Every structure is written in C-alpha cells, then in structure tokens.
Amino acid sequence: MIYFDNSATTKMYPEALDTFMKVNQSIFGNPSSLNKLGTVANDLLQQSRKQVAQLLQVLPDEIFFTSGGTEGDNWVIKGTAMEKKAYGKHIITSSVEHPAVSRSMQQLERLGFEVTYLPVNARGVVSPADVKETLREDTILVSLMAVNNEVGAIQPIQAVGDLLAEYPTIHYHVDAVQAVLEFVPMVIHPRIDFLVLSAHKFHGPKGVGILYHKKGRRMEPLFTGGGQESGYRSSTENVAGIAATAKALRMTLENYSEKRAHTLQLRDEAARFLQSFDHVRLFSVPEGAAHILCFALKDIRGEVMVHALEEQGILISTTSACSSKKGDVPATLQSMNVPAEWSRCAVRLSFAPDNTFEELETFKQVFTQLQEKFQRIQK
Numbered sequence: 030m031i032y033f034d035n036s037a038t039t040k041m042y043p044e045a046l047d048t049f050m051k052v053n054q055s056i057f058g059n060p061s062s063l064n065k066l067g068t069v070a071n072d073l074l075q076q077s078r079k080q081v082a083q084l085l086q087v088l089p090d091e092i093f094f095t096s097g098g099t100e101g102d103n104w105v106i107k108g109t110a111m112e113k114k115a116y117g118k119h120i121i122t123s124s125v126e127h128p129a130v131s132r133s134m135q136q137l138e139r140l141g142f143e144v145t146y147l148p149v150n151a152r153g154v155v156s157p158a159d160v161k162e163t164l165r166e167d168t169i170l171v172s173l174m175a176v177n178n179e180v181g182a183i184q185p186i187q188a189v190g191d192l193l194a195e196y197p198t199i200h201y202h203v204d205a206v207q208a209v210l211e212f213v214p215m216v217i218h219p220r221i222d223f224l225v226l227s228a229h230k231f232h233g234p235k236g237v238g239i240l241y242h243k244k245g246r247r248m249e250p251l252f253t254g255g256g257q258e259s260g261y262r263s264s265t266e267n268v269a270g271i272a273a274t275a276k277a278l279r280m281t282l283e284n285y286s287e288k289r290a291h292t293l294q295l296r297d298e299a300a301r302f303l304q305s306f307d308h309v310r311l312f313s314v315p316e317g318a319a320h321i322l323c324f325a326l327k328d329i330r331g332e333v334m335v336h337a338l339e340e341q342g343i344l345i346s347t348t349s350a351c352s353s354k355k356g357d358v359p360a361t362l363q364s365m366n367v368p369a370e371w372s373r374c375a376v377r378l379s380f381a382p383d384n385t386f387e388e389l390e391t392f393k394q395v396f397t398q399l400q401e402k403f404q405r406i407q408k
C-alpha cells in the first residue's frame with residue numbers, strides 16, 4: 030500500500046505507539062489521584078508538557094492538552110467570545126478555514142456575534158491589508174489557519190502578527206494543525222496568543238491536541254468539571270496519548286529541515302509530472318506547504334479518482350477527509366474562484382517524510398494508465 034493521505038492523518042511512529050502502550054499498561058493511574066500510581070502519571074504528564082514547551086520554545090504553563098485540533102479551535106473561538114463579549118462581538122477569520130473554525134464561527138453568528146470572512150486570492154492566500162482594513166473597535170479575535178488543509182496555501186501569519194502588535198487587546202488565534210513541518214519549527218510569533226496542533230497529523234495518536242495559550246491572555250474554559258489542566262480544561266488527562274504526542278513532536282522536529290526538503294522534492298516532482306498532462310490542473314502553488322498537492326483531472330470526479338487509485342493500492346483523498354464523504358464542493362477552491370466543474374474533480378496528494386521516490390514512480394505509472402483509460406472511456 031502507498032499512503033499519500035498524510036494531511037488526513039499520519040501513521041504513528043512505532044516509538045510513539047510503544048510509549049502509548051507502555052504507559053497505558055504500567056502507568057495507568059489517574060494523574061489527579063494522590064496515590065503512587067497517580068503521582069507517577071502526573072509526573073509523566075508534567076514532563077510531557079515541559080518537553081512540548083521546550084520544543085515549541087514557550088513556557089510549560091502555556092501548554093494545554095486537548096482532544097485534538099477541533100477542540101482546540103472550538104475552545105479558543107468560543108472561549109474568547111465568552112470572555113470578551115462585553116468588549117465587542119466582531120471576529121475576523123478567512124473564507125478557507127477548516128470546519129472546526131468555520132462552523133464555530135457560524136454558531137457564534139447565531140448567538141449575535143458578527144464574523145468577517147476574508148477572501149483569498151487565486152493562490153488561496155489572505156491579504157494582511159484586508160485584515161487591517163477590517164479591524165474595528167469591537168474586534169475581539171482574529172483567527173487564521175497557518176496552512177490550508179485542502180491546497181496547502183500558507184497564510185501570512187507573521188505579517189498579520191506584526192500588524193496586530195498595534196492592537197494588543199485583540200486575541201490572535203492560529204490553527205497550525207497542518208503546519209508542523211512548515212511553521213512550528215520557527216519560533217512562535219510573539220503576537221500569537223493561541224496556537225492549535227493535533228498529534229495525529231505528526232505521527233502521534235488520534236484524539237490528542239496541543240493548545241499554546243499565551244500567559245496572561247484570558248479565555249473561558251470550554252470544558253468545566255474536575256478542574257484538570259489548571260482548571261482550564263476539565264476531564265481526566267489522556268496521559269498515554271500525551272506522552273506519545275510529546276515523543277512524536279520531538280521526533281518530527283528532529284532533522285526537520287531535511288525532512289521538509291525531502292517532502293518538498295516529492296511534491297515538486299509530482300507537480301512536474303502532473304503538469305505534463307494538458308487536461309490536469311494544479312491548485313497548489315510552489316510557495317505552498319511542502320506536503321500538499323491538490324490537482325484535478327478534467328471531467329473525472331474526485332471520488333472516482335480516489336477509488337481508481339485505491340484499486341491499485343494508492344491511498345489519497347478528495348480535498349479534505351471531513352468533507353470527502355459528503356461530496357461537498359471544496360470550500361477553499363470555491364473561495365479561490367475555481368469553477369465547480371474543476372473543483373468537483375479535485376483530489377489531494379499529501380506526503381510525509383517517510384514517503385519514497387519509488388512510491389512516487391509507482392503513482393506516476395498508475396496515473397498514466399488510469400488517465401489513458403479515462404480518456405478512452407470518454408471518447
């Protein structure tokens with residue numbers, strides 16, 4: 030099997046899986062329990078927090094563990110809205126966010142908040158000037174994704190951070206779930222208040238997220254209960270998952286430049302190959318994320334391509350795993366003004382550092398045969 034669907038999820042590092050199993054087997058105590066096993070579990074939890082903080086170059090008490098990217102995004106958006114509603118009800122985001130953000134925004138709109146959805150250009154990118162123009166006295170939050178999950182467009186996170194330096198009361202939230210190889214290794218921009226990651230996108234377990242929450246910034250908790258995570262995120266911590274997440278993040282960031290360079294070479298080679306067909310259109314741009322390549326073969330619907338490749342042992346996605354079963358027109362391509370007859374045909378290859386050029390060669394051969402077959406059928 031060839032797995033080119035790493036934006037949907039990644040395979041766990043064996044070492045991270047080993048940590049997950051061992052902790053679940055032998056350190057299964059509740060970290061809030063005062064007994065010996067609870068103390069050991071709590072020590073491991075705090076050690077993992079420290080390690081994640083070190084890797085992200087932030088403070089341990091700025092790291093909170095969640096159940097994933099969706100929870101992190103929901104928490105920041107709704108927690109900010111609850112915290113700041115007395116000061117303002119205006120929020121700025123983009124029109125190409127993941128549903129974890131866009132659906133949270135829609136929920137807030139139903140509660141009386143006003144949301145500005147910034148457009149993107151044909152390359153899928155928001156303009157910092159648009160952010161600036163849209164800021165108002167009652168703006169409480171700017172929420173942008175670092176890397177788009179459908180086409181890999183990289184948003185101007187640093188530039189928006191620079192301009193928000195003049196607006197210190199506005200919360201700045203970055204969904205960096207797709208950005209681990211692109212963005213996180215750079216020091217988190219000092220103006221970012223909240224940054225969301227998800228372990229299953231970097232070879233960690235599903236169901237564990239990391240929230241960077243800048244010290245001094247305030248938002249309401251989303252989960253109330255037993256007061257775990259310093260009272261900000263109740264629920265018994267997934268210690269085994271968190272320890273495995275810390276390990277996966279460390280391993281991901283080890284030799285990060287080489288890993289990114291390899292992934293980029295794979296993506297660029299795939300792009301060169303696909304561009305040689307005049308009935309293929311690419312939607313990802315060279316300056317986008319190293320791991321994502323979105324394209325369409327004319328008149329062949331995305332799900333048909335996904336299944337045809339799957340029959341040959343190659344796993345890819347339509348543009349996002351969440352919308353793929355619903356057959357929705359991809360939101361990002363729509364915002365980029367890609368005509369529906371093309372966007373319905375869009376599929377996404379997403380690479381990880383462990384993918385090889387041999388796998389890409391197999392993809393090329395299979396794709397060449399498939400597109401010939403599709404052309405014959407269409408005639």
Ligand SMILES: Cc1ncc(COP(=O)(O)O)c(C=O)c1O
Binds near residue numbers: 127
């Ligand atoms: C950009 C982005 N944000 C948020 C999420 C949601 O993350 P999770 O699956 O951990 O809830 C995803 C998942 O695909 C994503 O790509």
